[in-house]
Amino acid sequence: MAKRNLMLMALTLAASLAWAGDHSASGTVNAVKVKEGVLNISHGPIKSMNMEGMTMDFKVADPAMLSDVKAGNTIEFSLGKDAKGAFVITDLEVTGESTAHADDGHEHSH
Numbered sequence: 001m002a003k004r005n006l007m008l009m010a011l012t013l014a015a016s017l018a019w020a021g022d023h024s025a026s027g028t029v030n031a032v033k034v035k036e037g038v039l040n041i042s043h044g045p046i047k048s049m050n051m052e053g054m055t056m057d058f059k060v061a062d063p064a065m066l067s068d069v070k071a072g073n074t075i076e077f078s079l080g081k082d083a084k085g086a087f088v089i090t091d092l093e094v095t096g097e098s099t100a101h102a103d104d105g106h107e108h109s110h
């Protein structure tokens with residue numbers, strides 16, 4: 001939907017204006033929390049952010065971004081900050097499936 005795309009563009013633009021410098025990272029998705037617009041990700045070290053590898057929740061800039069992601073996917077993502085200064089995923093790309101089984105307690109067989 002055009003309106004949603006415009007909003008996503010506006011959000012992405014706002015995030016990049018608020019925080020110059022692109023922080024990109026990769027990780028494995030443990031859980032997709034659609035209602036909260038959150039991904040639980042085990043990510044590797046993010047040097048540009050001085051962050052060790054860890055497992056944590058990240059909000060996404062637009063919940064529509066969650067439609068293509070599922071638990072067990074490996075992803076590459078970009079991080080910005082929202083209006084409150086919290087980390088938010090501004091862009092993500094599924095790069096594959098983890099060989100390790102994601103343990104989110106909500107596994108679907110397929």
Ligand SMILES: [Cu+2]
Pocket residue numbers: 043051052053054055056
């Ligand atoms: Cu982290």
